[in-house]
Amino acid sequence: MDTLFSTAFEHLPNPTLIIAGDRQVSFANKAAITTFGAIIGKDLALTFRHPNILNAVDKTLASGSTETGELSIPGPLAQVFELHTISIFETPASQCVLLLLEDKTKVARSEEMRVDFVANASHELRSPLSAILGFIETLQGPASDDEQARTRFLGIMGREAERMNRLIDDLLHLSRVEMDEHVRPKGHVDIANTIQNVFDLLETRATSKSMKLKLVGSDQPSSIKGDGDQLNQVFRNLIENAVHYGNPDTAIEVTIEQRNNPPNELKNGISVHIKDCSNGIEKQHIPRLTERFYRIDSARTRLENNAQISTGLGLAIVKHIINRHRGRLKIESEIGVGSTFSIFLPKE
Ligand SMILES: Nc1ncnc2c1ncn2[C@@H]1O[C@H](COP(=O)(O)OP(=O)(O)OP(=O)(O)O)[C@@H](O)[C@H]1O
Ligand SMILES: [Mg+2]
CATH class of the missing domain: 3.30.450.20 (PAS domain)
Structure with a gap:
């Protein structure tokens, strides 16, 4: 040639x-x-x-x-x-x-993800909606004169509607976070303060499971460039998960670690480790936890969560917010011991 x-x-x-x-x-x-x-x-x-x-x-x-x-x-x-x-x-x-x-692998993969996403979102919305429609039918027909059933069914319908509401809020939130992912945050956030605020919010839930929330390393300056509301959401989702999936009568330890001249990261920053004591997460699930709607055992999560209403979107939101901050998320877990969710956030 x-x-x-x-x-x-x-x-x-x-x-x-x-x-x-x-x-x-x-x-x-x-x-x-x-x-x-x-x-x-x-x-x-x-x-x-x-x-x-x-x-x-x-x-x-x-x-x-x-x-x-x-x-x-x-x-x-x-x-x-x-x-x-x-x-x-x-x-x-x-x-x-x-x-x-x-x-065309990337294009095909993103098309596949889009189709999966639409299917998952519709499925997640359809189940509470079918429940609500079913109860409306019962209240209009066989239970129309049953005062006791009415009160009970209205309670369930309220919870199902709340579940749909939360799902839509989280989906909108996720799409806003994805849209801003390429815009660097401009504010300054004190990490120790943010975690303390999340602790205050979750204290009652933790106490109801006899769990202790411990913060280590909050005496060092921990201000970084970031978006306050979004980082609050990151810590809230991670600590909420630790409280929810952790065993009763245990402690959740959150450690703030200064990372000056870190070996692998190019920038100085702060790492936060959120460690819980639980049954742990099997290895094969770990890489998939940040996918939208991924729950390890969705039936069990849904049953246990009736009052708290899980959507499976929490860690997907966490991942996108951390990406926007040019940070990293690492998940480690040991069966029968517990899990540690670690995030690294650069200072600048
Ligand atoms: N600390 C943890 N210990 C054990 N499993 C966890 C932990 N954190 C998350 N998981 C698993 O990862 C799944 C995804 O978590 P994620 O926070 O995204 O969704 P969720 O907690 O189910 O719902 P929500 O949208 O309300 O947060 C959970 O359903 C659970 O199975
Ligand atoms: Mg969660």
């Missing part, structure tokens, strides 16, 4: 291949080798065991047509590519196919 073209193809960001008439890979650029390994000289059918790519190449070889299609490569990290084949002539006698692949 002309060296000018081969240099240009070599540096294209997308996987680019040339397939000879016998279906052998005669050229693969850097992006193609990084993605698919050493494929030069190999048979296309052995490299990509996918009918779409073979059909497209065969058609182009046979008729010179330009083909497009989709190539999905299964695996633990499935990849999706859009493929284009173009007929080219290496020599007047030998026809080849230029195969261009465009990585």
Whole structure:
């Protein structure tokens, strides 16, 4: 191939291949080798065991047509590519196919997440709504004269309506946080004060489970650049979870740690560790906890939570707020011992 073209193809960001008439890979650029390994000289059918790519190449070889299609490569990290084949002539006698692949994995993944999100949100709204509609029907019909049933059903309907209200509030909140995610916060927040305010708010709930809330390291200055309301929400969600999922008669320990010249982070900052004593979280759930609506055992959470109404959005909100602050969230847990949710927030 002309060296000018081969240099240009070599540096294209997308996987680019040339397939000879016998279906052998005669050229693969850097992006193609990084993605698919050493494929030069190999048979296309052995490299990509996918009918779409073979059909497209065969058609182009046979008729010179330009083909497009989709190539999905299964695996633990499935990849999706859009493929284009173009007929080219290496020599007047030998026809080849230029195969261009465009990585659509991210687009496909975000589309999948959007569809999941709409399905989850509708499902979460539909269950309390069906309950309310069911009770309205009962109150209009068989229980219309039953005073006792009326009071009880109205109580349940109130709680279900509250659940829908909370879900909508959290969804709106989440979308606002996502919208501002690229705008750096301008205010200044005292972390120790914020945590103390959250403690005051949750004191009664903790006491009702005979739990103690302990704050360690609040004697050091802990002011950082951030959004006060949002950071309040972060600590509230994390400490609320610790109270809710922690065992009765235990202590929740919140430690503020100064991180000056930290080894891994580029900036100085503050870490906060929220440690609870509970049954712990199994390893496979940990990476998924910050997904919207993800609950470990949704049926159990919902039953236990009847009074408190869980939405499964708390940690998703926490993650987006921490991203906006250019911070990090780390979750560690040991079965039968408890969990520690640690966040790092840069000072500036
Ligand atoms: N400290 C914890 N210990 C054990 N499990 C936890 C803890 N924090 C969160 N989880 C698990 O992670 C799931 C997601 O938490 P998240 O805060 O996002 O939602 P939630 O608490 O169910 O609802 P809410 O929107 O009311 O916060 C919870 O349902 C629970 O299963
Ligand atoms: Mg929660």
